[in-house]
Amino acid sequence: MTSTPRPELMPVLLGTDVGTYSCARMFHEAFGCRSVTVSGLSRGSISYSSIIDNVYVGRGGTLDDELMIKTLIDIADTDRTPILMPFMDRDVDLVVRHRSELEAAGYIIPLASNDVVERATDKGVLNEVCSSLGLPTVTTVEANLSEDRAVWSAGLAEITFPAVIKPKEGGTAFGRLQFTGQRKVYTAETVEEALSILTMIEGAGFTGTMLVQDMVVGDDTYSWIASGYVDSRGTVTGISMGRQILGLHQSSFIGNAGIIHVIDNPELRSIAENVIAALDLRGFFAIDIKIDSRTGEPYVLDVNPRWGRGSYYAAVGGVNLTRAMVADFIDGIALTPRVGDREGIYAFVPPLTILRWVRDRKLRRHLMSLMLRRPPVHPLSYWKDPNVKRFAYRYAADFNQLRSLISSYPSPSDTAF
Template structure:
């Protein structure tokens, strides 16, 4: 079993056990040659049998008292060694921030305060802020689920939206606590009848928050974009990493998570994000979901995630390891004065959590040729395939995971039909 060396100068403590947790641990290991501690209920899956991760099992991540007790016990074990506490999952980031008063100063927690996180992750407030700052975003209607019996017959409610539309939770952390038949991260509704059926199921689950109903921007997965920004302790945006999403996850539990990204640059979008983040005084990382709208040629902001994203290793693949900012500013105490005022990554690399042959089945002709060319030049990064983590049992898991991805996509998301030019038919 892997253990953190006694001589290690700081320890990343990561809540979770999924591929995003492994990606964070890999970034820390690549940059600083350190072992991370992954705290989860089972310690299985992507974080198991790893030489760069020590697994630490807690009875229940949803039990605040049990989690605090477990983390403070870790804190005692590591003595005076600095500990930095992170996650790439919304509800766990919220949990960390809610428990900040019980965990600091033993743990360094590089997230904004809860009030700002709630404001910026509330999709209705985020959309309103984009409107105030003239930042491109889709037409949006806020649906108060608790008022569904009164709203379902309101003929004026959806004025300005045309079906099909996108329907998604207004509060991801709250939504995590409720379940209903057919629950997904993002829903589509082809008609008012479909939308009302969905809202009835959400209402019956007891979910008390809002749903966001949005204009469906034309295009498939390859229309999506991603942007990750780091704001320093003074609130200045110091780093940005942009990517063109080629394909998203399509399994219900992870629907919408970018699975393949070509890294690159988009100065205009970065400047819009900078204006927004500095306006509200953000600190730490923010991850934006965006989509290119072919109708007006603008890239539109959908939402902000208060963390490094679940596909966070695309940033490392772009040539700029994101954990370095955490360590330099929060562990080493640097004021980043020796860093550029704003660094924008520009290197082109293919990040993919899917086997390349599977990815190629879903792409239009131009992107298929691009991916083939990048693969031929060795410009492909899979976050799970880390040569410095050679445990045979872990690699058996990684290979089996790739095979299962092929099977699952064949079942839940057959390749879309395209015309002769590779566009959606």
């Protein structure tokens, strides 16, 4: 009996940055399909591409929720299978809030259930999960900015400074705000500096909860990433590990990697899989783990229940995450788990920056030798998507990233800040 072929895939991607293009590239490599992006303005990462159809809506880059949802529903009315891919916390929040009407329009949404997404992005829940698994957790104080200042400021006495300050719930409500001095993550050397930062955020109108945490010490190379896909049966069918070599240190990009050494780490991979199981997570994930340089203990710092900005590094390791998702969500196939075991380098910034920002001589020598054996992979450089303007943008972006790094992080530090 001959099976009816499924309709062509139509990935619909929310965003304009390198993570958006990387996802389109991975879909194209796996299935040969073109993606659609929906955004308020054009950006070089997705412009002049032969594998992306760009839909720009809104006036002057302004794109409200109502217009976005209407546009997405209009786009879904096709003969292709629409797959909706949010990349930023605010886009995940939008999709979760309008999930029922988007699914009614025909969208495949490869996110966990709404309650699991909420739990996974709650840093307090993550601390509880890590404690239950016997993993170390950092001392954390919750500062509820809707309460009286005296209440949340008193808790800072528990913190050993320097400290890290960030939103408790993944930055969704926080990310919708726009104010001078806004950052994804703040650092404070003293309690007075922490109070100043929290007061600024409170003054910007944020009434949610910020977390103040003891800092896990270590430069960029002590940070690891686990990116993958867990299917509807709870099986991690694709996962790849990467060691961050150099992060992006501009205020709006903190927490994103510029260079990743793709290499398996079974111990940290096991930790990531245990956290995923404890959260009952489904769909794409990106998990940040940092090893404290003083103790050697690994701390799970963040769980993102979505495609990560640098997730193309998984393909460098030999794992195409879109294949895992399509097999599960669309074809109903239980794949044999695949672990990224091909060593390589993902580089969104010029890879020779390794010579300046990697202090460990043995690691630096190994990375230079690896680059000679296997050239680094730039997510925007796709040989099936040639265009002179794209080529020019890629190198201009490299130069700008290098210039910003020199300005914001002139030399490596023990804290990576």
